[in-house]
Amino acid sequence: MAVHEILKMGDARLLRLAQPVSSLALGSAKLHQLVADMFDTMQAVNGAGLAAPQIGVDWQLVIFGSGQVNPRYPDAPTVPVTVLINPVITPVGDEEEEGWEGCLSVPGLRGVVPRFKRIRYQGLAPDGSAIDRTVDGFHARVVQHECDHLIGKLYPMRVRDYSRFGFTEVLFPGLDAAEDD
Ligand code: ZN
Numbered sequence: 001m002a003v004h005e006i007l008k009m010g011d012a013r014l015l016r017l018a019q020p021v022s023s024l025a026l027g028s029a030k031l032h033q034l035v036a037d038m039f040d041t042m043q044a045v046n047g048a049g050l051a052a053p054q055i056g057v058d059w060q061l062v063i064f065g066s067g068q069v070n071p072r073y074p075d076a077p078t079v080p081v082t083v084l085i086n087p088v089i090t091p092v093g094d095e096e097e098e099g100w101e102g103c104l105s106v107p108g109l110r111g112v113v114p115r116f117k118r119i120r121y122q123g124l125a126p127d128g129s130a131i132d133r134t135v136d137g138f139h140a141r142v143v144q145h146e147c148d149h150l151i152g153k154l155y156p157m158r159v160r161d162y163s164r165f166g167f168t169e170v171l172f173p174g175l176d177a178a179e180d181d
Helices: 029-044 137-151
Strands: 049-051 061-064 082-091 096-101 109-116 118-124 130-136 165-167
Touching: 029 049, 029 061, 049 137, 061 137, 082 137, 096 137, 109 137, 118 137, 130 137
Parallel strands: none
Antiparallel strands: 049 061, 061 082, 082 118, 096 109, 109 165, 118 130
16 A cells, blocks of 8 residues: 655646656556555545656656545545546547536645546557547546646646635535545
């Protein structure tokens, strides 16, 4: 079990364009260790997803999903546990949907972010096998949020209406204080 420190907004490492994972790294012990550490880190803070740059690793790799209800997003549908490497996202249609987001790198805040309602995402699993899914709703939102970390984008950069961006404890006073983002 290795829980890593999660970098916070303001750290320049969150603003990089992440490097593709080379085919040599696929299936490697180093990659498997990174993925295990990322799941430990994400689960320690009940995250819905985590991108490698959030723990300072300059790789195009994200994890997301829980397969069970996330206490931070109790009303959200479950998303399959996924490791996605070198992802490519293609919007399916141009319909957008607004939804509240938080980020482990932006603790204590939430904001409404417009995202494509439906997307296709493609990439690789850690063993090099292909992932190709078309999804919508919360699943699509999580993937877009996580993959944004690979191009140096944090969700506050996507907020359009700053009247719906603020501190979680003020916006949602009923939320458990332990769930601070
Ligand atoms: Zn995030």
